[in-house]
């Protein structure tokens with residue numbers, strides 16, 4: 001298939017991250033953008049080499065892949081306009097948290113091709129985790145091409161739509177939870193006399209290394225924990241403290257709360 005032209009509705013953080021990461025892969029393609037606040041679209045166009053469209057209509061008419069990247073509450077508003085101009089052969093790629101394929105398709109009389117995706121911030125360093133779910137109308141070739149595109153900046157997997165609120169919480173919101181954990185570990189080290197810059201480096205490298213072992217060795221996290229936690233040692237003392245304060249339940253609750261919020265956004 002020839003390289004699809006790409007249009008973005010929205011010029012927020014995630015589009016900036018995507019374009020920054022995928023820049024080399026997207027070179028040579030027709031890239032267009034529209035944003036409610038034109039200055040933001042213009043700044044992004046200058047940075048990443050896109051053309052700014054004057055209207056959603058102009059953008060939709062010129063896009064083989066139309067990315068929806070506005071806040072969830074704004075999706076219905078932009079789709080009400082886009083639905084009049086999306087070509088039958090075009091694919092709508094929605095990345096707005098909580099917005100279902102059915103809700104995108106409800107703006108049309110004939111169901112359009114829709115790919116729901118959930119990328120995440122680490123794709124900016126080539127370590128993204130992107131979930132994708134095609135509507136039944138989506139051609140295999142588009143699904144394959146999008147999987148390849150997001151695999152260039154990390155991992156990309158097809159996920160059933162019923163799990164999208166879960167991946168939104170796990171991999172979409174997850175980086176923020178990991179940042180909080182790393183900051184807290186570093187704070188503990190600062191409390192014990194380490195300088196802050198060194199503490200962030202040690203904490204971040206430790207979390208990245210631990211994640212790498214799980215992905216590469218394919219071992220159960222509990223088995224790996226047991227290797228580090230020697231009898232009456234320092235690690236076991238720390239684990240005891242975390243368990244007394246219900247660390248696991250707190251983290252499970254955070255994922256559950258984020259998934260619940262994602263479900264609410266589509267209500």
Ligand SMILES: NC(=O)c1ccc[n+]([C@@H]2O[C@H](COP(=O)([O-])OP(=O)(O)OC[C@H]3O[C@@H](n4cnc5c(N)ncnc54)[C@H](OP(=O)(O)O)[C@@H]3O)[C@@H](O)[C@H]2O)c1
Nearest residue numbers: 010011012013014036037069070071072074095096097119
């Ligand atoms: N950030 C992430 O890591 C991430 C990851 C995966 C998915 N997402 C999803 O991507 C979407 C954008 O997130 P973001 O982080 O890029 O947010 P952001 O930086 O706050 O950008 C929000 C975008 O939505 C537009 N918008 C807001 N209200 C609007 C309205 N009433 N009408 C038209 N446009 C409106 C904004 O336009 P203005 O410039 O005019 O305000 C801007 O383009 C969200 O749905 C989010 O769930 C984000």
